[in-house]
Amino acid sequence: MHKPDERGYFGDFGGRWVPEVLVAPLAEVEKAMNEAFGDPTYWEEFHALLSEYVGRPSALTVAHRFGQPRNATIAFKREDLNHTGAHKINNTIGQALLAKRMGKQRLIAETGAGQHGVAVATIGAKLGIPVDVYMGAVDVERQALNVYLMRLLGATVHPVTGGTQTLKDATNEAFRVWAAQCEDTFYVIGSVVGAHPYPFMVREFQRIVCDDGRIQSQGRFGRLPTDIVACVGGGSNALGIFTAFIDDDNVNLWGVEAAGKGTNTAETAAPLAVGSVGVLHGSRSFLLQTAEGQVKPTHSISAGLDYPGVGPEHAYLKQSGRAKYVAVTDDEALAAFHACAASEGIIAALESAHALAYAQQLAKERGEEGLIVVCMSGRGDKDVTQIEKLDGKALVAEVTG
Amino acid sequence: MATLLDDAFAKAKKEDRCALIAYVVAGDPDMETTRAVLDAVVEAGADIIELGVPYGDPLADGPTIAAAGQRALAAGATLENIFRLIPGTKAPVVLFTYVNPVLQYGVEKFALAAKRHGAVGVIVPDVSLEELEPIREAIRKNGLIMPLLISPTTPDERAKKITQTSEGFNYIVSRLGVTGKDAVDVEGLKDHAARVRRMTGFPIAAGFGISKAPQIVAIRDSVDGVIVGSALVEAYASQKGAAAAAAGASRLVRLLRLACKRAAPAAAGAKG
Known part of the structure; x- marks a missing residue:
């Protein structure tokens, strides 16, 4: 098994279990991803950043x-x-380049410990795309250093006060914000989770x-x-x-x-x-x-x-x-x-x-x-x-x- | 399959108004209050009840309903005692639940229990058309219907497919984003409703962001029903005690129900 099926399933797992309002934005990301993955110039830019900027x-x-x-x-x-x-930057570069290619004006992300948030803020600064990071209020408290780093990098950190106020709630909130603002906003998910195509796409970057x-x-x-x-x-x-x-x-x-x-x-x-x-x-x-x-x-x-x-x-x-x-x-x-x-x-x-x-x-x-x-x-x-x-x-x- | 929902929409149509669908979170802040609120809301003129199953990770809901769900869960709401709210409710009840509680309870078992307690249908907002079939099959087999949601961003082809699959009514999402009281672009919503209207002869109800009488006045000629959730939750959650909660809910529903009645001149087209 190297690719999920067309519905985004790895065997029995995966898929797109989301409210209808998120289906169109996910389909848009999938389409752009497929085009980008078939375009050598996209990968050239990705690999150039990985070698010159990340140090791979x-x-x-x-x-x-x-x-x-x-x-x-x-x-x-x-x-x-x-x-x-951390490895997180491999993924955020891939997604940020995709966002740029799609003409999106803003990146949003969830973060738990703040590592992914920092990696998104970093590439946002490098590519000149504004970044908003959603982070559980409890995590904002206990990860003050990364919150400060994100701010230094120009990102806005939004504490999320719903639910348990941790990563899962930050992810819920990022999805909600994306649902409302998908027209000009790209959601950079931090791991091989979420609805299709994210688990596959993030794996391909990592x-x-x-x-x-x-x-x-x-x-x-x-x-x-x-x-x-x-x-x-x-x-x-x-x-x-x-x-x-x-x-x-x-x-x-x-x-x-x-x-x-x-x-x-x-x-x-x-x-x-x-x-x-x-x-x-x-x-x-x-x-x-x-x-x-x-x-x-x-x-x-x-x-x-x-x-x-x-x-x-x-x-x-x-x-x-x-x-x-x-x-x-x-x-x-x-x-x-x-x-x-x-x-x-x-x-x-x-x-x-x-x-x-x-x-x-x-x-x-x-x-x-x-x-x-x-x-x-x-x-x-x-x-x-x-x-x-x-x-x-x-x-x-x-x-x- | 003809249901009590059809009757409710037909009655509203006959009275020349759009139907009022009231969303209540089951068990918020406790079952006793929900019982009182449901009775008051029906008495005040709600045509259909959407009974929300509390969920800790509600992707389609804004802060008001998410917080209501947290309160209900903290107070120990379970599916078993949520089902028990249905039989005493004197309006058709459609359950509104995220998919994971249904999957864990067992789809068959859930449908059977919902039907046995008298529910008419189930809305599961996070099951997309692609994931729908096995769940819908189990729900239908037990004599329940599944209204589906259509978003402003749903492309025409897909929207058509949804209207052909949806039962009871077509739930049109008023705006991008989640439930809550933020502004709705009324003109955009009218266009969205007209687009869906061209695709289906079945009723259309608009939800997400519908909270005030003037909004209902503005859209009542374009839709067959309006769904009010966050505003209703706020109306009862801000009160102390079951009786006051019921009174708060009742006041809002009476007001909104008045707004549902179409004015004579504007209603000419809608009478059909």
Whole structure:
């Protein structure tokens, strides 16, 4: 499966479950996307920005000390080295160029932790297109640094006070604003979620991660990896690094969800592990929901994984068995974050730390032939104040306990 | 299939007015209040009730209805007790629900329960024409109808297809965007209604942004019904207690119902 069917389905998942008022704008995006994807000049501009502005290809770094003792090799695909510090920019450049081609005057976006918002604000500034970002009021509070960055980049940040005031509500609000203003506005979705064509389109922009990763693996090791490990919130960095390996049956694909305080608790964010099939934000996929079909609140230490749904293609890859999905707790991710900082000199994003935690475990099971590539989806500068607080608490507990 | 909805539209037509469809969020702020509001609204002249199933992530709704849904959910509204509001309601009831609660409850089971409690139809705003069929089949099999929405941006070909599939009435969305009390471009809405009118002989009702008597006066000759939601929610939600909520809702509905009556000269064309 490389493309969804014409209705936007990956197997049983995806589609266009939206109010009628959003059907025409989605169809307009789909049509423009199909035209752009068939136009070499569009891709030339995309790749030129990725190389000259983002600094691609990002490095593939062998991790010599992380997770020792082990026999397997671990390498990091360094999306954290991209301009703006994460894979998010690959997607926002693709969508912003499409918006420009369509003659749209404004970009809107949802954001949770603020990484996607910053990536949209960045390309908006670069291309001279005004940007409005919708962000849950709770997230605005806890991600003050990224809010400030977006403002520095000229974007307007709108706090969303409805619902749980987090990413899912920011996404609802962005859809509503788009419904009202679609004539001159392009909605830049931040992950492989939403109604068709977004899950496919975002994947096509993110697959640059594995397109260059595949070449690097062959160049550096003379072979393909045995295992690819990536964290999954909505799942864009994971599909980014999975896609070119889908037909390589001997490359194992691992998606790592956020277990939060444990998948057996209510404080989790792992729909593929413990959710069920439903409809959220325009597509049919797995989500965390009540028996009455209400979307559940989620928890993860990592704001970027703190989302009740997951991209429909991941639901498909889970169902088909092509990719395997596991979950890593807050504590395991935090331990991997520290281990990576101390052993490799890399401050990983807490999202990526989930992938690191599982890779560490996997490396112990693999022999010398094991070659595990971890998607280092972002850098962790944004997380250091949160980690300082967490460590502060732990230190206090140690002293008083 | 002929239903109580047809009767309601026929009665309004006979009385030379557009039908008034009142949208109420079930369980906001509790079931007792909703019961009182429904009774008052019907008594005040609403022809049809759209009973909103509260949902936490309502993509088609503005802040007023979204907040009402949150209140209802916080108070513990469930489908089972929402269904129980239907039998005592003395006007045809159409349920308005997002698709995910229906999918989780089970489409068949939902349709069966809705029918058994006396609902006439179900509006599911986030099921596009492309996703409609299996759901519509289960709904129809149980003797319920599904009115569909047409947006100002719906292209003609697609709008035609929707009018051919929609049952009961055609729900025309007054403007781009979501439900709420923001302004509606009356001339644009008239054009939209006329466009749909050319495609279908079935009734047309306009919703999203219809909140005031003067708006209804301006469009009543162009449509067969108007749907009032956010304004009604505000009218009862601003009151304390079930009795005051019912009185608030009643006042608004009486006023709007007066506006539905077509003036004699302007009605000449609409009488047909």
